[in-house]
Amino acid sequence: MNWVILTIAGFFEVAFAFCLGKAKESTGNEMYLWYAGFFVALSLSMGLLIKATQTLPIGTAYAVWTGIGAVGTVLVGIFVFKEPTTFLRLFFLTTLILSLVGLKAVSN
Incomplete structure (x- = not known):
């Protein structure tokens, strides 16, 4: 059950990074709402x-928590914020995912 909790925690890490990105693009009251979302996440x-x-x-x-956040944030950057997708970015993202799976596999 705690692996599920940890995974959800990682998704909230992605959410707070997403909120930071949206706050950077916003002004006025909308910016403060994104910052509030950041603090909640x-x-x-x-x-x-x-x-x-x-x-x-x-x-x-x-x-694992930071890895989920890193992978998720890169994917949000690519799909939402239109960051570049290069072979090396995807290669290292894949190695990060494989490392997370490996850590989970060797943990009790």
């Missing part, structure tokens, strides 16, 4: 990470 992400690390090894949990 950040709080949920950290709270769920804390919950997950009560039974998962901290090193593995933190690596």
